[in-house]
Amino acid sequence: MNVITAFFEKHGHDILVHTYEHVYLCFFTLVIAVAIAVPVGILLAHCRWRPVVSSTMLGASVVQTVPSLALIALIVVLCAQIGWPTLGTLPAMIALVLYALLPILRNTYTGLRQLDPATLEVARGMGMRPRQILFQVELPLALPVIMAGIRTATVWTIGIATLCTLIGAGGLGDLIMRGLRSIQIDYLLAGTIPAALMAIVADGILAWVERWLTPQT
Amino acid sequence: MSQRNRLVVLAVAAVLFGAALIALDPIIRPSNGTPTDVNGDTPALRAAFDAEFLSRPDGYQGLCKHYGFTFPEEPLQMAPGLMYKAAADGTVDVIDAFATDGRIAAYDLVVLEDDRHFFLPYLAAPVIRRETLKKHPELERVLNLLAGAISDEAMRRLNYEVDENGAKARDVARGFLQEKSLLGSRAAASSDPEAVVRLGSKSFTEQEVLGEMMTLLIESHTSLRVERRLTLGGTMLCFNALRAGDIDLYPEYTGTGLVNILKLPVDSDPSASYQTVQREFAARYDLVWLKPFGFNNTYTLTMRKHQAESLGLRLVSQLVEYLEQSKAE
Numbered sequence: 001m002n003v004i005t006a007f008f009e010k011h012g013h014d015i016l017v018h019t020y021e022h023v024y025l026c027f028f029t030l031v032i033a034v035a036i037a038v039p040v041g042i043l044l045a046h047c048r049w050r051p052v053v054s055s056t057m058l059g060a061s062v063v064q065t066v067p068s069l070a071l072i073a074l075i076v077v078l079c080a081q082i083g084w085p086t087l088g089t090l091p092a093m094i095a096l097v098l099y100a101l102l103p104i105l106r107n108t109y110t111g112l113r114q115l116d117p118a119t120l121e122v123a124r125g126m127g128m129r130p131r132q133i134l135f136q137v138e139l140p141l142a143l144p145v146i147m148a149g150i151r152t153a154t155v156w157t158i159g160i161a162t163l164c165t166l167i168g169a170g171g172l173g174d175l176i177m178r179g180l181r182s183i184q185i186d187y188l189l190a191g192t193i194p195a196a197l198m199a200i201v202a203d204g205i206l207a208w209v210e211r212w213l214t215p216q217t
Numbered sequence: 218m219s220q221r222n223r224l225v226v227l228a229v230a231a232v233l234f235g236a237a238l239i240a241l242d243p244i245i246r247p248s249n250g251t252p253t254d255v256n257g258d259t260p261a262l263r264a265a266f267d268a269e270f271l272s273r274p275d276g277y278q279g280l281c282k283h284y285g286f287t288f289p290e291e292p293l294q295m296a297p298g299l300m301y302k303a304a305a306d307g308t309v310d311v312i313d314a315f316a317t318d319g320r321i322a323a324y325d326l327v328v329l330e331d332d333r334h335f336f337l338p339y340l341a342a343p344v345i346r347r348e349t350l351k352k353h354p355e356l357e358r359v360l361n362l363l364a365g366a367i368s369d370e371a372m373r374r375l376n377y378e379v380d381e382n383g384a385k386a387r388d389v390a391r392g393f394l395q396e397k398s399l400l401g402s403r404a405a406a407s408s409d410p411e412a413v414v415r416l417g418s419k420s421f422t423e424q425e426v427l428g429e430m431m432t433l434l435i436e437s438h439t440s441l442r443v444e445r446r447l448t449l450g451g452t453m454l455c456f457n458a459l460r461a462g463d464i465d466l467y468p469e470y471t472g473t474g475l476v477n478i479l480k481l482p483v484d485s486d487p488s489a490s491y492q493t494v495q496r497e498f499a500a501r502y503d504l505v506w507l508k509p510f511g512f513n514n515t516y517t518l519t520m521r522k523h524q525a526e527s528l529g530l531r532l533v534s535q536l537v538e539y540l541e542q543s544k545a546e
Contacts, residue, residue, distance in 0.1 A: 017291065020245045024238050031235065087265075087295060087308050140220055168265060168295035168303070170246075177294070178272035187272055213223055 011190040014175060019194045021170035026157045026198075029093055033100035033153060038146065041108025042134070057109070060102040068160045071095050076167055092161070092169035099160055100153040107149025111142030147210035151203055158199045162191070172198075246291065261543055262520075262536075264292035265300050265309040270516060275337045275476050275483050276313070280518075283335040286537040289544050301326070304521060311536070314519035317369055317423060317512055319377025327522040332532040336516050337472035338487035340509035341423075343431060344474075345466035346459065347503045349414060356414070356466075357507060359438040360431060362399050364508030372423065372512040379422045386422065386447075390429035401438035413442045417455050417464035420448040423514065427468040452477055460502055470514060474498065474506075487513065 008015075044053050066074070075095045079086045115138060123133045139146075165173030175191030178184070270276040271294055281287050293309060300312040305324035314321050314328065316339075321328060343360050350357060367375075375393060378384040394400045406412075414435065418428035428447040435443050446464055449455045456478055458464045474494040475481050481497070484490040495506040518533055530536050 017245055020238075020241065024242070027235065027238060031231065085308070087293070087299065087303055143220075165268070165294055166296040167299065168293040170294070174268070174271075174294045177268035181267070181269035181272060184272060209227060213220060213227070 007186060007190075011175070011186065015190050015194055018170060018172045018174050018191070019198070022158070022161055022172045022195065022198065025089065025092060025096065025161050025164065025169060025171055026154070026202075029096040029100060029157050029161070030150070030154055032093070033097050033104055033157075034150060036097070037101045037104035037149075038108050041105045041146075042112065042139075044105075044109050045112035053109075057106065060105050063098050064102045068095075068099060069163055069166075071099065072163055072167060087168040089169050091167055092164035096157055096161060096164070100157050103152040103156070104146070104149040107152075108142070108146050111145030111149075112138055114145070115141055144210060144214055147206065147213070151206045151210070154202050154206060155199050158195060158202060162195055261289055262310040262540065263290065263308075264288045264311040265295050265303050266292045266313045267297040267300060268294055269297075270313040273476065275472060276516065279483065280335055284333060284533060284537045286540055288540065304519065307521070310520055310524060312519050314517050315423075315514055316517050317372040317376060317514040319373050319375075319380050319422075321517075321519060322373065323377055323381045325522050326519050327525050328517040328519050329525070329533045329536055330531060331515075331517070332534050334485050335533075337476065337483055337485055338490055339470035339472040339514045339516075340487055340491055341427065341468050341470050341512065341514060342491075342509040343466050343507045344459065344469045344498065345505050345507060346462065347499075347505055348462075349465040350505055352411075353414065353439070353441060355439050356435065356441075359401075359434055360466075361508045362434060362438075363430065363510050365511040366397055366399070367393075367510040367512050369512045372510075372514070375426050376422050379426060386425040387429045387433075390426050391433055394430060394433055399434065401434070403437055403440060405440070406436070406442050407440035412440060413444055414466065415444045415446060415464045417449050417458055417467035418447045419451060419455055419467075424468060427510070431466070431468070459504065468510075469506075471509070472515070 040056070044056055047053050063071070072092070072095045075091045075098075076086045079091045079094075084090065119137065119141070120133065123137045128136070161169075161171050162173035162176055164171055165177050172191045172195045175187050176195075177191075179187030179189075179191060266277055271278075271292070273279075277292065288311075293303075295303065297315075300309075301314065301318065301320040301324055303309045304312045304314075304326055312326075314326065316328065320326070345356065345360075371393070375389050378389045379386055391400070416428055416432055416435075418424035425447050428445060432443045432445055435441055446458075449458060449464075449467075452469075452473055455464070455467045455469070459467060471487070471490045471494050472483075475490050476483060479494065479497050479501075481493065484493065491506070491509060498504040498506055518536065520530065520536075525531070528539060530539060
């Protein structure tokens with residue numbers, strides 16, 4: 001017990017502050033990513049011009065293939081070019097949002113495209129307008145797939161956000177990096193355990209939300 | 218509840234959560250994110266340190282204890298290479314620069330004098346396996362040609378050449394040795410496959426320059442060939458490779474040897490700490506510290522020259538006084 005008390009005495013405050021910073025970074029990243037990716041995914045699913053769809057998807061996939069560390073570095077360099085702040089929350093959040101876009105975008109698109117055409121036909125046959133079809137038929141049915149995309153993005157974001165310590169954005173990566181640079185296991189644990197717990201808890205909450213929102217049949 | 222209502226509930230919950238996060242911000246991170254602002258005549262100074270400085274006993278925690286102060290807001294943590302630029306462009310005001318980094322001069326920064334002697338001495342010296350010395354005893358004489366030959370100023374200039382002017386570490390090292398007339402003139406390398414030493418260094422500019430310098434010295438004064446492994450990723454990697462016999466020598470710093478490797482208490486006397494690492498490395502690991510190069514690559518607290526002058530800060534203790542005063546206002 002003494003070990004645990006001593007651990008929290010030494011790191012309790014750090015864990016609290018850095019967990020808060022981590023939640024802050026991840027939460028707003030995901031809100032922005034959802035606000036961008038879901039509408040774009042809906043537009044793409046209804047877009048009849050194939051090149052637009054494939055090039056947008058390709059763009060999002062290319063971003064995903066850039067290693068996360070390199071993406072953060074690229075954003076910093078780009079920010080420096082256009083005179084934006086190169087350190088702190090802003091560049092970190094830009095990189096994280098770019099990274100979170102693809103899973104949400106792809107799942108929104110796929111979720112809407114895979115719907116049974118017969119269902120949509122019935123909706124149209126009932127005289128529903130496109131807007132009604134979207135909000136009352138398509139989105140409710142595609143919701144589980146969209147939510148799955150958001151869950152993937154959430155877990156990734158929580159993991160990748162630990163790298164943002166390098167550009168002064170804070171978060172649990174601060175503690176992990178201190179542990180790495182000084183080969184001290186207690187710092188590593190103080191950073192890693194909350195990050196892992198956060199991913200599990202966030203995924204659990206979203207899984208519950210997903211079930212809660214899914215129409216009962 | 219209909220699905221639409223549930224979505225509305227969810228959106229409201231998300232907005233409330235976001236609002237709570239923002240509302241908590243000033244409580245958990247006091248005045249974070251605001252740029253250096255002026256309250257009265259004393260702007261609040263912000264600090265940025267690298268991860269190693271924030272976690273080592275000879276770093277931030279020790280400094281706070283020694284001088285009896287803290288920064289009014291938590292220091293930012295960032296990669297060491299980014300600190301210099303962040304200080305130069307005013308993102309932060311105080312950083313933990315390395316004393317021999319060329320960017321201190323390049324970015325018009327100034328080192329505050331450690332007037333209460335907290336920072337450890339980090340004298341650089343070659344550390345070599347005793348076995349290797351037995352096999353090639355001439356190495357000791359040759360490497361000690363560099364003993365005391367590189368001043369702080371000289372090392373800073375060499376680092377600057379590489380970091381800012383894009384020169385190659387090898388050319389910079391050769392230029393320095395020529396200037397000091399330390400290059401020998403051997404006839405030819407030995408063809409004996411045993412006549413090889415493997416030389417390591419950590420992966421940052423200063424270590425590479427030192428690695429190249431030692432290589433040139435050995436190759437120009439002896440018939441030995443040198444295999445260079447100049448970009449090993451950090452202290453523990455170099456040290457473990459040396460112990461395992463994967464390399465024969467690399468340049469190390471006394472403070473790092475004392476605190477990071479031997480895990481001994483800090484000692485701020487340069488010659489005493491050199492003697493301690495020399496004695497303990499020989500006894501524990503059968504490794505020999507040759508004579509130090511002369512310069513001391515210690516941690517420093519460093520600020521923009523312009524700001525330090527306008528606030529009248531020259532010593533670390535003046536910075537401490539200033540911080541206490543700005544807190545009181």
